[in-house]
Amino acid sequence: xRQKVIAVCACAGALTLSACDYVxxxxxxxxxxxxSDLVPPGNSRSVSAPSAISPAVLRHKTCEGLLSRFDGIRxxxxxxxxxxxxxxxxxxxxxxPDWAVLTDDQRQATIDGAHDxxxxxxx
Numbered sequence: 001x002r003q004k005v006i007a008v009c010a011c012a013g014a015l016t017l018s019a020c021d022y023v024x025x026x027x028x029x030x031x032x033x034x035x036s037d038l039v040p041p042g043n044s045r046s047v048s049a050p051s052a053i054s055p056a057v058l059r060h061k062t063c064e065g066l067l068s069r070f071d072g073i074r075x076x077x078x079x080x081x082x083x084x085x086x087x088x089x090x091x092x093x094x095x096x097p098d099w100a101v102l103t104d105d106q107r108q109a110t111i112d113g114a115h116d117x118x119x120x121x122x123x
Contacts, residue, residue: 055109058102062113063122070117086118 053061066089073081090111093099102110116122 053106055103055105058106059109059113059116060122062110063116066114066117067120067122071120074120082118086114089114 070082070085073085093107093110093114099107113122
């Protein structure tokens with residue numbers, strides 16, 4: 001039994017090592033890789049440009065995006081629950097990829113939009 005396990009592991013190791021250089025249906029050395037072979041990781045996403053949206057529009061979009069969630073919390077937990085959810089949302093903004101490219105005015109507009117959604121009214 002031990003010999004079979006060792007044989008299977010050896011075969012798997014040999015197949016794994018031979019597949020290391022296999023790219024696009026053939027063996028390619030790293031120096032032969034073209035820019036078309038390089039792709040971003042699957043979990044990456046594009047980040048919007050700071051100048052692409054005005055602070056007023058960003059405030060409204062943020063409010064609209066959070067409004068239904070906050071309305072549900074308001075029905076279940078009342079305004080104190082909404083106040084906690086607003087604080088949680090604002091504290092989570094800085095962890096998003098977009099936050100780093102926003103201007104100070106856009107950041108403030110995003111925070112204001114969260115507060116607007118907390119009141120239940122998006123201007």
